[in-house]
Amino acid sequence: MSYEGRNVLVTGGLGFIGSNLTVRLVELGAQVTIVDSSRPGCGANPCNIEPVADRVRLIPLDIGEAHQFREALRSSDVVFNLAGEVSHIHSVEAPERDLDINTVAQLRFLEALRRERPGVRVVYAGTRQIYGVPQYLPVDEAHPIDPVDFNGVHKYAATMYHLMLSRSGHLDAAVLRLTNVYGPRMALSIPCQGFLSTFLRRLILKQDLEVFGAGSQLRDPVAVDDVVEAFLLAGASPSLPSRTYNVGGPEALSLGRIAEIAAAVAGGVGILYRAFPAELKAIDIGSYHTDWSRMQRELGWKPRVRFEEGLACALAYYKDNVHRYLDPASPNGCSMPEHAGKRRRLALIPA
């Protein structure tokens, strides 16, 4: 798998996963162009790419404005398509904003891409959220699609674009359906990148962790390094026997167990069990863990980083960089200012 000298486009490259991927691609010798609009609430942070900033080209536009960077599309050898809004909570507050970011902009981007660079390999960052409440565990790619919130609907619409345009020969896409990802460069100031972001923040601030309900729901956290490896494999594989691949962690852990491990790794924090807030209950999906055997079988991927290890690595990163992630003036904020006026009351996870 060689990325040496290849032109790689990373949408959402200032975000959590996109920036980790970008840093790795630069290490591998790729010529990386990032497209990222730094839309508030979506997790972009220019600090994320600091180690490689002078070796990366940044196009500060929305992917929906693809007519303004046609040449970058035309010269790309591989496209990693990670731009989007991942917050389920935001999507409940402002569904049309989520539709705009996750579906409308993707349609414009993919239509431009298929015209400028027909048949190009695209790897799209999908989500396990589209499966909704699991009907069986572990969840494989044949599981019915049944999203429980607008974010899931809109991400699935974008997934269908990728698959449909691949079937008709316009693109050559792989869709990775990601479980809960964690690691360095995750946004911390905002409750919109999932409970692992909230946990990380509290560990860093030496605040007790909060677990809602009995904490018995299973999750399979996957380290961002493993996810980056999955993207790299999907981007460089000569063929894609399937187009859709689940990407999950090495072990299924209860939320309570995850909190225990986290508290032990960080030291000095406790765990509080609290009643499940009704607003979160409505979009909770119970237990989930991933059957990623297709990805292993077809592309040779498996998750390697155990949760203790990955969490220790993340904490080490934030130790040196915490001011870049917890500064309230940082562009990492989750305020959705363009909708602040319309915002409905919704009890968020207490900060």
Next chain:
Amino acid sequence: MSYEGRNVLVTGGLGFIGSNLTVRLVELGAQVTIVDSSRPGCGANPCNIEPVADRVRLIPLDIGEAHQFREALRSSDVVFNLAGEVSHIHSVEAPERDLDINTVAQLRFLEALRRERPGVRVVYAGTRQIYGVPQYLPVDEAHPIDPVDFNGVHKYAATMYHLMLSRSGHLDAAVLRLTNVYGPRMALSIPCQGFLSTFLRRLILKQDLEVFGAGSQLRDPVAVDDVVEAFLLAGASPSLPSRTYNVGGPEALSLGRIAEIAAAVAGGVGILYRAFPAELKAIDIGSYHTDWSRMQRELGWKPRVRFEEGLACALAYYKDNVHRYLDPASPNGCSMPEHAGKRRRLALIPA
């Protein structure tokens, strides 16, 4: 099943299926309000509701402008949601127009509806197109979702809205996935309501029917009267054991056989077999027929009208009304004038 005195909202009520439903609802004593923007290309025709025009309220707005008819939402007992663009060909020509009509407008409509009339029964006109190329026949509701064009993606996004908002208790929706529907009030001037519309037009004009390829693909045409009955049952059923129901015809017929029956019923036309145009081949799905046993089991519905019968009935309707459907100045046109300038060359079915 009583609709006597009930307030019923029909979106897309000037279109083919919506108008047949409206006429029937008025006969049953319902107070019908239609919301229809008469957007060119989507099949609206004011002549469709002529027999009941003085007993129906018409709101000439797009469903996405739902904030302008809140009171109509608030007073509705049942909503039949048929507004949309059904043309797969249009969606290939102008994907963003299709997204706007079939997804963005639906999101705005459903968000307004759930606020103004929480928990209301909604019956959405879905499509079998979302299944894509059948992996088995007949196709039941558990068949994987795999649309082959933008129209399928966007209709499925709207389907997910209905199901997701029902799961969370905001609406009480049923989704009917319709196979090829035919009958009185079908648009004829436009090649955008499927091959049965084209066949009808040619029968009326005494032009030979054209069959692409060998004509061996199966379809199960369903008469609009049967479809209307399915909507009425789904709208009035005390409970919906499932939310998604396939609606199909009484028999699987090859396209060649459909053409033979049509030619025999109409008399005086022949059948020409032609090579499949590449542009249509790309969105063709091969054979399809419906497993509608869930609808029969749970809601007591089955298709009753055989194709010969239904076609004779449709031809009788057009005999008296043909000038309202073939007049080139009619609002039935399929020209998509708002996109005429951008239109890409695409060989349509010869008119």
